[in-house]
Amino acid sequence: MAVKKMKIGLCGLGTVGSGVFNVLTRNAELIAARAGCEVTVTHIGARRDNPNADTSNVKVSRDIFAVVNDDEIDVVVELIGGTTVAKDLVLQALSNGKHVVTANKALIAECGNEVFEVARNNNVTVAYEAAVAGGIPIIKALREGLAANRIEWLAGIINGTGNFILTEMGDKGRAFDDVLKEAQELGYAEADPTFDVEGIDAAHKLVILASLAFAMPLEVEKIFTEGISKLETRDVDYAAELGYRIKHLGIARKTDAGVELRVHPTLIPKDRLIANVDGVMNAVMVWGDAVGPTLYNGPGAGSEPTASAVIADVVDLARLLSAADDSEGKGITCVPTMGFVPEAIKEQPVLPIEAVETAFYLRLTAEDKPGVMSDITQIFSAAGISIEALVQKEPTTGEATVPVIMITNKTREGNMLAAIEQIASLPVVQGEVVRIRVESLG
């Protein structure tokens, strides 16, 4: 493929900018194997250095416009935020014939129609996966993965700060103001929390999702927005008593009469998956006429989660540019069939199950007499296996045996099998020892 090296100009080196730089550096080889070409930051525009990013091998300009005017750059990554300087920067980059990747939801929501038109006129692309729901590839799901569907509605927890506050109010009965203060101390919320708690940030994201779903222009001013700042803890509690949880949802729904676009606190039946998305996590639920309901969940903000989305856009561009530059190919195999270029796919050792480490659930049937538990636990202790939980059930009337249930900590399966064999051979243990693996998935 002709594009051997894609050159990135990075504008902004704050939380997300340093994340993008660090992930592109750390995973350079892996990303090249996925993209089909090297992807390298060759020019950074930032007013100041960031101690979290070692940029000593890269050209750094204090004037960010030097990056968009750098002839060598293929793609400009805009991570300075806001709708003033960022807008000028993006428009200049597009006019210079450079592709733009941005995480800037305010820019897309408020100026997207104009920005996209400039991009079209210059035959370049603006990509913005990171603008909604951080690391969750929700833009890609709506634009591509669900392309067969008439989208009927979507609903999202698309502001992590707000969801953190609601989760704390619900789980611990804390008041809004109290949790907000903590969120600010933890760096989740800005000194001026209006954007997050009054739903403005969520409205920016919702208008992008709604436009993608319903083929309508970006018009953020049409969104009905109600914040969570007036929500009382007792209402969160009463809702729970009635079987609901309260989430700050962005909802877009197509009806015969018109489109609903609204951000507000919402009661959701507590058995819905999205009602159980807690803390700073985001989730978007989409209902398509063919697929029915799908849900996408993950971190909605943060340095490397947002970087993950930014770089996904960069890789998309790298694959397309490589394919377009490939005079031999037809330009149709730009996403490698197995995700990596064929040369990168290698035989790898697969562990036999005996070498796999997991925790275990065990159930056995033991005689109901003294010393039994001691015999069992001694075997585990000798094998270096510790017991996290142990329940001995009451014997059923007339039975001389009781079920004993245990959860162990992690150990190699081979080690566990040997210990179980010893336990099963104890005279006080009857029948087989039932064994199910445990994963925390944390």
Place this chain on the structure above:
Amino acid sequence: MAVKKMKIGLCGLGTVGSGVFNVLTRNAELIAARAGCEVTVTHIGARRDNPNADTSNVKVSRDIFAVVNDDEIDVVVELIGGTTVAKDLVLQALSNGKHVVTANKALIAECGNEVFEVARNNNVTVAYEAAVAGGIPIIKALREGLAANRIEWLAGIINGTGNFILTEMGDKGRAFDDVLKEAQELGYAEADPTFDVEGIDAAHKLVILASLAFAMPLEVEKIFTEGISKLETRDVDYAAELGYRIKHLGIARKTDAGVELRVHPTLIPKDRLIANVDGVMNAVMVWGDAVGPTLYNGPGAGSEPTASAVIADVVDLARLLSAADDSEGKGITCVPTMGFVPEAIKEQPVLPIEAVETAFYLRLTAEDKPGVMSDITQIFSAAGISIEALVQKEPTTGEATVPVIMITNKTREGNMLAAIEQIASLPVVQGEVVRIRVESLG
């Protein structure tokens, strides 16, 4: 764009085939606006008709090989299943220079390495989004959305039949055999349920996910597989007592010693989102080094959910072929920035919030004396609003008022506001009426 019409040859007209045909027909206009060209089934190969699909306007051949040898076809959609005839068919299509879209997990898992090589040699693509987790765009997420990440592990509920059985065992204390029989009657499970309940189907899907995650060849024989047929209801119950739910997971994890590839019943802490994915729904959780945890949830099987994934692949191809054939463009804007071609994006009426219909949570403070509830409910009744739940709390000692909490059914917001105004003006009601919208998201 040059490709004005993409011609699809559909092989197989069973459950999924009829779904693909029906969705492509029903959503033809919308799909064209997303793909940038018409996408039409022009030739169907099927041994018999399907009463669920009206194919009277399409050429139908009883010999499915007539489809792959039809010179007019751009893309062959293989939905006959299995690894014998389907393999011959796919290889013939690729040799004929046609792109292939398939939902056939057994074919990809068992013959993928060979099939993909033939595709590469013929400079065409094999797409298989529908092969794993039905309508959930998980292949796209792994190949593209998470391309920045070193995948550390993934874990999925990737067999809906098995998950239905486990959910019933857990929720209703039913025995495995009993639920399996019902699943067979409902059409969720085959007459020979081995593929589903012994984890073979899950292993097929897991090897595809693992290859995408870790850049390794498809080697399904290396997967450790343990089914759910020996699982006892009492273990599901004991696990629940200890705070866990049991799911049949496919797990792939990269460790320093090697890759873990395993399908087995697994205890998961019950507060994990994936532990709450119930019934025939699927979910895949992926942990990437940059993004952390993301989760993808939706229907893992069924006619139109699977069709949704098949058509997503078709649209990807249509966009790429249109862009590649576009002599004026650079072939880099193949996915429209806002998901639809610019001409399709139209101003649409947005409903004012007063016209939006939702259910409501209400809380008010009322004097604790007879007749109060009657006054309130009469106002709602006159407004055509019915009350789904009503809780009157006990008065706090010394207080003459009590909180009253209600959940109403759906009504227009304007109607609700008028009713609330009347209620707030009742002499027995004090202060404001708190109002939060309710969505069932069902």
